[in-house]
Amino acid sequence: MKNSVLLLNSRAGFCFACITSSVALPFNFVQAQTSVAPTLQDVVITANRIPTKLTDVLADVTLIDRTELDLVGQSSLLDVLSNLPGIQISRNGGYRSSSGVFLRGATSSQTVILLDGIRIGSATSGAPALENMPLDRIERIEVLRGAASALYGSDAVGGVIHIFTREPGVKPVYTANIGVGGDGQQQSGLAVRGSVGELGYSLGWSREKADGISVLVNPLSSAFNPDRDGFQATSVDAKLRYQVTPQHQLSLGLLHSDTDYQFDGAASPNPLKLTKANTDARADSSLNNLSAQWQAQWLPNWKSTLALGVAEDQSVTKYFRSTDGAFGGSGKFNTNRRQASWQNDLSLGQDVLSFAIEQRREEVDSSMNYSVKARDLTGAMLSYALRTGDWSALAVLRSDHNSQFGSFTNWSLSGGYQFNANWRAVLSSGTSFQAPSFNQLYYPGFGNAALTPQQNQSNEVGLKYRHANLNFEATVYQNDVRGFITPSTNVQSALAILRGISLSSAWQIGASQISASYDYADPRTQPNNLRLLRIARHVANFRVQHQWSDVSLFTEVKFSSDREDNNLSFTGRDKLGAYRLLNVGANWQISPQWALLVRINNLSNTRYALANNYSTPGRNAFVSLSWKY
Template identity: 55%
Template sequence: MCDGMNRARVACVPAAVLALCGGFNASASAQVTQMDEVVVTATRVATPLTDLLADVSIIDRAQLEQAGMQSLIDVLANLPGVQVSSNGSYRSNSGVFLRGATSSQTILLINGVRVGSATSGGYSLENLPLDRIERVEVLRGAAAALYGPDAVGGVIQVFTREPQEGLRRSASVGAGTDGQRKLGASLQGQTGDWGYSLGATHERAKGINVKLPGASGFNPDTDGFKFSSLDASLRYRVNAQHAVSAQVLFSDGEYDFDGAPSPNPLGLNAATARAVAHPRLQQQVLKWTADWTADWTSTLTYGRSRDVSVNRYWRIADGAPAGASRFNTTRTQLVWQNDIRWGRDTLSLIAEQREDEVDSTTLYTVSARTVRGLAASYAMRGQDWDGLATVRHDRNSQFGSFNTWALSAGYKLSPSLRLVGSMGTTFQAPSFNQLYFPGFGNPELTPQKGRAHEVGLRYQQGPTRASAVLYRNRVEGFITPSTNVQSNLAVLEGVTLTWDQSWDATALSVSYDYADPRLKPSNDRVVRVARHVLRTQVSHRQGPWQSFAELRLSSDREDTLWPGRVRLPGYGVLNVGATYHIRPNLSLQARLNNLTDKTYSLANGFTTPGRNLFVSLNWND
């Protein structure tokens, strides 16, 4: 259930390395976006980025293309307010901490439909190939009134590749250190009323040893991985008022890890067993959109996802099978949303139902759960004032009915300066593991209830954008993931500062996070969350060249070391890279991660990749 983690010696990159960034450029800046972009996740209605009240970051297609063979978890780590943990190699079990909230307190949407595991309460971001993603929106802050239970820290929404006007084709091939290999191809187009998108990706690597010597369950082997994915989208415009679409996504992975089976009929340990995880994600989404009038749009969405987590074990000496475990979740969701506009204001009425079913080799006392919800939100846009009010009622088949609400407002202090603030409540039911897993679960656990507040200033003038956000989220009955102990209270508070600047062909993005989530009454820190994180990203274009640099400096963090805790030292990581456009539709890209070859740990006992290079050839037509 709980991954072991050990102390690692790490060293920070000297602050002077910031000077190096000036020589590179920054399509890596995940905060610098076009001024006319719209965001869906913040309000569930397409809203111009400049009009948002919520704290949102966007990762667009250009930034994803620059990421090389990194995983989505690596890309998210460059966003303000986001911290990550990783159990080892390039692809392995990972977690996201949004404003200090745990992975199970942030929900993941793919194409508007929620995915994840009902047993762990989390999701597998490492399964999503960057080549198949069109865009990512990250909403920081309590969002349970809009999206229902578990949206304590925020929402991550992934949009896969979509139909495009005309005909677009692309292909890429890449290779790197530690046996990294990647192949990908896609086709997108529009013919009359029909739009289509089809793509596939395959990635693999020999990998690295995921654990540090001396760590619990250490096996001195190399832990590799391979992932394949396929996605398709079909859209049909029935007439001027109605459109239907279908989307499918399949991601099938395999990666090695250090571990032994339980039960253990062959008496193996981590050094004598080969352990392989087989994560898989399958999703199908059907959507019907109707413009009943010029001011009334109705959208009906049906989604079905299957989150598969299977571990298999063999004896290294002779390959004898040593057992397997299975933790699978099938989730179906039906959402009916009506958006009614009055001038610049919008009323949204939402009804949804989500059903989770668990299929596992572990016997759970309860293996199914249904949540039904009704929500209404009203977005007001005035000359100087903006506001958003949301109320929601949900009924959980295990824990009964509960209500959540949220209020947000913004006021223009000047044409370039805006004051924003929000408050709201959250609700989160315990996961099936927290309730029923043998030897770990506690059926007496109660839902976690939170109340969140935040206030911020936003400045935008020409190519300059800056913001400061102060937040505080009090979660009653906080359940510590590693120990499954329910504290009286957790206070998740902090400050996020951002600055984005561009000068013609050069762009700079800087963010600083102070996060201090604490458990009460013990005053212990929430594990795996650093107090201080500074991120700098810079990019520059010159002729056919585009170069970039990313620097992340993090202070120390704590993690679990039974029966106490261990300190994971701070670290600094510098990534650099460049793209050369051989022709307008053909480019060569090189990315060098962890330039200074720093050794650091994001989870106790687990290592991270050292210096590694990835080179790819990319064609777009």
């Protein structure tokens, strides 16, 4: 029965620790220009914790802005992330089932997820519930690949994904959208943003639902039920920003998202003696995020940001008898975080010296009897960004204290050389660490209180080419994780080696835009030399978009090689076959106020698996109409 719980509720079952951190956003946030492919003037924050032009960033970074999100027309945040370099996903079933994100071969708990600077995710499983994030309410996404604990503290083994919600506007803008699709998909949203005097505001609401598909596909599973497993999700967000003086700004952000989805699961204990044929299993997964910031320009070269945040990740499973709705039991795995940070940035000519201190506390409220239910974390970070002539560098040193495991020091050093106007070489090295999650330590029948934090060192070398209409990047990396904790078995191995190659390019030819990426990842544990589960060696993405008058046409192709996953009995491994996906669509700007999107996913109706025994959607179409005034 324990294996059933672990398999069917992956957020509550097995993963790694998610230790909170808060990142202070510097005062002069420069909004990236809107374009399908990032322009040379785009600015990112996550790579250095300070606004930096994309052309000056040393790290391996991807930026997705709102215009691109509108044009790709994806149905969820996970769909967007799955097409980015270095990222693979797994999904336990249909459209909004529990999921995992693997960045550069790291496990789903080894990537830090920030929402407007506040870390989100479960402290029990260690993994974030990205299925809760409403794509319609996202302004931009920044993905930082590579070990980043020196900047962000624990868990940033594979990197950082930073999500920014919708920003206040200058003048009032009203938007609405409605969409329908296959498998009973329905989508709607309303939003307004603008400003009144010195007060900027953004308010939004969105709702999604679907009849869904059957989550499990293996009839031999003890929980298999061939019925449709649907979902409904509702979100509300607000952001206020007040310019007190030219030097001081206050902001407040709020997001509430609630997703209720069905899955095939078995209750334990089972007082009603429910069977797989009459069990209606439901998961109520919600995210509450509240943040406040005070940004100050004390001197022309001195900026500071004080940030406070509260994040709640709630995961409640309930079981009912489908024939009469009788209640058959429930379980919960909830996380509450309180976070604070203070960052100061001192400009020294073209260089920037930054110092930050952070404090966070995380508490779990679970139906499981954990012997420890809270921990405190504090951290201090010092960084120096250097730019002189054709040379640039970033040096970071950080110390973190975990109330359960003591103190850890991490560092990173990156350097870059600009050969000419187009070519640049970069070299990076750094360390990261990750404490075990509460599940890994204390889950009844599974946890091991003797586990110790994982520590790793990462090295990478990259080559970047940028021209007027062509961008190309190549990165080779290796990340050695000592004391790696295997998610499915909770066994601490001597070492895991995460190595790979990442290639990406974007090319503009007249009215056409072409983008492509290829990733080779071969993460393995030692000394048994086993591949990490659910991660393919080869993944390639290709996208072509052509603008024809007011109509934009696009085609997407994804190729993934095979991957491995646990079999049904957890006694061995099964191979999940290679697959190829084809998506097509069109955007029609009917008028300045009205736009129509048509998208067909999995046009070839390919049958494939991202997690063993779990289903994935077949061919499905989606049509949406949006209005903006």
